[in-house]
Amino acid sequence: MTLLVVGASGFLGAEICRQAVAAGERVVGTYHSAAVEVPGVEARRLDVTDRAAVCALVAAVRPDAVVATPYRHADWVVTADGAAHIAIAAAEAGARLVHLSSDSVHGGRPSPYLDDEPPTPIFPYGAAKAAAETAVRAIDPGAALVRTSLIVGEGSKQIQLCLDALAGRATLFTDELRCPVDVVDVAAAVLELVPSDYAGPLNVAGPDAVSRAEMGLLVARCLGLDPAGMKTTTSAASGLHRPTEVRLDSSRAAGLLRTRLRGISELLAV
Template identity: 80%
Template sequence: MTLLVVGASGYLGAEVCRRAVAAGERVVGTYHANPVELAGVEARRVDVTDRAAVRALVAAVRPTAVVSTPYRYDDWTVTADGAANVAYAAAEAGARLVHLSSDALHGGRPEPYADDEVPTPVFAYGAAKAAAETAVRAVDPQAALVRTSLIVGDERSKQIRLCLDALAGRASLFTDEARCPIDVSDLAAAVLELAEGDHAGLLNVAGPEAVSRAELGLLVARRYGIDPAGLRTATSAASGLVRPIEVRLDSSRAAGLLRVRLRGITELLAP
């Protein structure tokens, strides 16, 4: 298989590349600002907002499968338009597409969200991810669309770094925001399995255990042997930010469909 990873300079994209190289695949990874320097990966620079450039890249690489991970939190054109351009080019080339989406497109509620629930975004990033899904599904109905949550792992994870900053008093973690964190290696394995399969449509792929961001900080403290007394906390409600509060993804379908075991955050951050 020739695998094209769009967004290979990101935390997840880099892990997908590493695992695919280890499996003996030809891997091409794209970047925009931060060069990709991964052993065995052919690095290509591309601006995903430039449809012609994306089409030219895909036509040159001739991938069997494309994993689409690029996003920019505050940039609609990268998150939404970029995803549409990648989907268009992949479909044009007849390549299998796995598109990475997010739980951010849900509005938040106590009950878990099923795989195919309609997006209810409450802020711009969530709306951009919802728009990306709409475009991908319209262009390529056979694509797999993965809705995931907070991606954790080592100190390269921005979620882990945020927790470490909060434990050092440099940031705050919300006590009222619930998510279902997933380990980067579990998610990468799931993505590669989907790239080789034929699942079409939406699929929740997140950890089975929901925790607040503050609880995640306590687990990180335990994992790294840090005194949790210094943990700074706040509430999303009091912050004035408009973003979803409780977002729990029901990933039971993925757990039954995929070979990879999606581990809970308590297990992942055990001392």
């Protein structure tokens, strides 16, 4: 199988590439600025905001499947329009599409979100991710849309943020709850979905709902660091308008996939 990973230089994209190469697949990975550093991947530069370039690359590679992971928090064109361009190109090539979405599409509430619940974004990034989902579903109703949460693992921005807060260089929110998940688990789940016929949204997140501050304490305990200097606040006190409690119910994925989605407590167990 030929697999095209759009956004292969990113944290998740690189892990998807590593696992696919290890499984013996031909993997073509795209990048925009940062280079693809995964051995065995055919790297191609791509600007996802250029629809013609996306279509030309997909036509040249002729992939059996496309995994779309690109995003940029402050850039609607990359996050939303780029997703539509990828979906159009994949559909024209007859390639299976697995699109990576986010729990940011939800507005936040105490009860968990199920897979099929419609987006309720309350901030620009969430709106862009919701628009991306809408475009992908309209262009390719057979595409799988993976809604995930904070992705952790060695070298992740989330763990680094915790380390910075423990060192007094950053601040963690006590009122923003998410369901962190390991990058290895998300990548494995994505690759399981590639040969499947699953269509529509699927929550792929960890079972533990924790605040960023609670995750900081777990990191401190795991690494034997003193949490006394960890800086915390609330998103409200910071003047931010973002979702607070966003819990993803991933029970459908747990029953559908072989991959076990581990929680942050297990991942950072002492």
